[in-house]
Amino acid sequence: MSDVREYLTEVEYPCERAELLRRAAAKGAGDDVIGHLGKLPEQRYENVDAVHRLLGEDIDPHS
Numbered sequence: 001m002s003d004v005r006e007y008l009t010e011v012e013y014p015c016e017r018a019e020l021l022r023r024a025a026a027k028g029a030g031d032d033v034i035g036h037l038g039k040l041p042e043q044r045y046e047n048v049d050a051v052h053r054l055l056g057e058d059i060d061p062h063s
Contacts, residue, residue, distance in 0.1 A: 004033055004055065005048060013047045020051065 007024040017040050024033055036055055045051050 004029075004036065004051070007033055008048055008051065011048070014044050016044060017042050020045065 004024070007027045007029040008020060010027070011020060011023045017037070020037050020040070021034060024037055029037075037051075040051065040054055
């Protein structure tokens with residue numbers, strides 16, 4: 001899977017899950033990235049690290 005961070009560079013935190021999905025889609029994220037972000041709980045995210053903590057092992061920054 002692609003590194004989700006590359007698709008969230010323009011996100012202004014804090015934000016909701018819907019904003020993460022909009023920004024990732026606008027940056028051309030594939031279905032794999034959108035699918036992982038779509039599994040996140042509906043809540044406010046303070047920063048990209050919060051997103052990565054919840055995605056856990058689904059993220060491989062070296063792929």
